[in-house]
Amino acid sequence: MAISWYPGHMHKASKELVKVMHKTDAVIEVLDARIPESSSNPLLANIREQRPCIRILNKADLADAEITAAWARHFSRLGNSECLINGRDTQITKADIVTVAKKLIGNTDESLLIQGQLVIDGIPNVGKSSLLNQWADRKLARTGNEPAVTKGQQRVRLQEGWYLVDTPGMLWPKLEDQTSAYRLAVTGTIRNTAVEVADIAWFLAELLLADYPDRLAARYELANTSIDPEQFFNQLAKLRGSLGRGGIPDMNKTAEILLNDFRSGKLGKFSLEVPPS
Template sequence: MSSQIQWFPGHMARARRQVQEALKLVDVAIELLDARIPVSSGNPLINQILGQKPRLVVLNKSDLADPALTKLWLKALERPGVKVIALDTLKGEGLKEVPRAAAALVAEQMAKLAARGRRPRAIRCLVLGIPNVGKSSFINRLVGRKAAKTGDLPGVTKGQQWIRVQGSLELLDTPGILWPKFEDPQVGYKLAITGAIKEQVFDIYEVAVRLLGWLASHYPDRLKERYRLSELPQNIPDLLAAIGARRGLLVAGGTVDVHKAAQLLLKEFREGLLGRYTLDMPPFDR
């Protein structure tokens, strides 16, 4: 199923070229990842494009991820030239760390410029990541005003724009970039679950069944509580139908509308109503 989930619109190929050109103008690359899927939401092309450019990795949507696993991911992703912070864009938690982390990454570079008599200037940052990872909301929060377009659907930002953060940073927003082919079928599945891929290009029912199977295996009690089920059917399609029935998602004749049930499950997962989950496991023991 998920091996067939592929989405690489033409504007993303252009975006890749734009990012490569913009790198010459910036000091730091700020890469946003989804804290629920830090590996699956990391574009392998970005590693190639950025090379040795100082990088600030932001684990966005940390309010939706398992907090214990997020702490492990913060350690796992940190390395020379790369700083990592967790961020809840909606509440702004972790936002103050962004300018400090960016400054630390380029402290040596800025000191050299000052030694040559150059006047202090704002740190120039390139903001990038896959679609719907929250780049525009991140920028708006950082700037303190509605500076970039926002939306619930992937692919809202189509062009580049510079945005000034008072006193310390200048941000260059870019369109979200996916990559031409997901080598690991699980990556496509996880991106579909978290909303990075347009629903028109994958089978919503099949993705919901996969998610529900994972939840039933790892967190059965949460499903029982959320959907008021005394027991969970062993058959996952039957479980999805039971959830639809509990929510009154019926069509003529009293049959459950499983497509609507699938949409409901994905929506509630994405909004954190089922709990806080991380689908990518860090390379540490829990």
């Protein structure tokens, strides 16, 4: 099934982003550290135009630390931008973000009146509003473990003269690369109701059986990992009791077990993409 998810509120949000850009000095694009390439939204790059960009590799606690560091080096080589890493165990402070923004905007002379507006954007559910709360030191924005929680822009004062605008998570009208689209779905960027959950979990099971059989074996007590996704889901359904009528696996329930374990880090840290060498 081809994946695409571009509901009306995202179209509206893109128009509002264009408007707020006129008064914006630098953009903070939040990427998912597990899929930095697939989570780079081409629409946002177009809207940003030549403005400086601070990329944040977020949810780094769920990704392989070495690969995330390699991505940070890769992005740091691009001009007019900086790349920082954030996660539950490595948090960027408000002072860090303002310092980097000043450097990029070229406004480093502390004796001058320094001010600026930063806009935080990115795909849905990547942790934008959580970053706003992290820097505002209080829970100003609603956050949640599902995509499309934020529906409108929210502007807050970071410190004297510095403002930050949170925006709704956005995808783009056509997800041309369907492997990327599946990665976006697996990491929780696309609403479960906009995809076939079983289809997404099947993609993930194939990937994990091929590349990380030991992690699956450890978590789900598999004696043998030379199995196909169908055999895997049968065993998982028996283990977790997600069986339907006649003892046949309830594929939706079983799929959600695997997806939730992956998304919450219970299966370990994963980087699904590596930077170009």
